[in-house]
Amino acid sequence: MRIDLHTHSTASDGTDTPAELVRNAARAGLDVVALTDHDTVAGHAEAAAALRQLGAPLTLVPGAELSCRLAGTSLHMLAYLFDPDEPEFARERELVRDDRVPRARGMVAKLRELGVPITWEQVARIADGGAVGRPHVASALVELGVVETVSDAFTQAWLADGGRAYVEKHELDPFEAIRLVKGAGGVSVFAHPAAVKRGETVPETAIAELAAAGLDGIEVDHMDHDEETRVRLRGLAGDLGLLTTGSSDYHGSRKECRLGEYTTDPEVYREISRRATGAVPITAI
Structure with a gap:
């Protein structure tokens, strides 16, 4: 199985519509694709409709990528298979989007x-x-x-955290994000936790604290992690009892990454699906 658990559509900052993303995922030979637009589930209905018309054995995992901040450092949290209508979590996503x-x-x-x-x-x-x-x-x-x-x-000269044109926004505390995701029956995975080229990252001690608070996993295989970093993160995940995922972080033509460039182990995907109680993966046929 080829499983990509981190992609974006025009519902946030991707260039493929949700329907195009589903079709492109099938063309790329994926068996499972997660739609994880920033702080929104707006693309889920279109993606699910496209999936039903596809006629190919593709599974869609509804999700979102949440904007968070810890002690002044920006980070992203992937949330999978949560109830999108759970009111407390829906309200917090709306606050982030409105900003x-x-x-x-x-x-x-x-x-x-x-x-x-x-x-x-x-x-x-x-x-x-x-x-x-x-x-x-x-x-x-x-x-x-x-x-x-x-x-x-995304450098200090322009838009990176603390850069000349950077502006802060409303972001969730990651501990609160984990609580909200869990309360909505979902599963939480820390996205690209060591992507130093994007700016400052949180220390591994913070990841341990997030794990103790209920974090389910960390995204290890990602284009912004070199091989040494992946080995280190895999060891950390093992020590903390966290799941490890791999994903493309696909944004269509906006970023130089391909659907399925990095993938998640099928056993990890099955464990994510097993833990979730808020929603289920959507199958085409």
């Missing part, structure tokens, strides 16, 4: 102060109705020729 527009407007304002001829209209066009985020602002910088790639925008 995205003023935050993006703030970044546009800072960039204009730095002499970049970016406009909010340009960023809104790129977001095209999705949950606007830094990658949309980064794409605008690429369009304007300020940087060559989206990744090049």
Whole structure:
């Protein structure tokens, strides 16, 4: 089985619609794909409808990638198979989403102060109705020729945490995120925990504390982790009793990664499905 548990669509900052993502996952030879847009489940219904029309043996795992912050350090938490209608968790996701527009407007304002001829209209066009985020602002910088790639925008010179055009937003405390996910019957996995190229990361002692609070796993096999980092994280997961996942973090054409570039062990996927009580994977046939 080929299982990719971290992808994005136009419901947040990917370039594939949810339906296109499902079709592209099938073409890529995946057996299981998780849709984990940032702080939203808006793409789930379209993805499920596309799956039913697909006629191929693909399974969809509904999920989300949650924006969190611990002691000033940004981190992301993947949530799988939770009840999307559980009111407390739904309310917190809405608070995070609602802060995205003023935050993006703030970044546009800072960039204009730095002499970049970016406009909010340009960023809104790129977001095209999705949950606007830094990658949309980064794409605008690429369009304007300020940087060559989206990744090049995530530096201290531009949009990285603490960068010249960075603006903070409402983010969940990760311990609270774990509690909310569990309360909605879901499973939580710390996304790319050692992606140092994105900025500061939390120490391994914090991961141990999150594990003690109920964290289910950590994403190990990811494009932002080199082989040495993967070995270290696998050892840490073993010590803490955490599941380990592998994923592409696919964003369509916005990032240089392919569906199924990294995958999750089938036994780990089955354990995630076993632990979840809020929702079940959706099968095509």
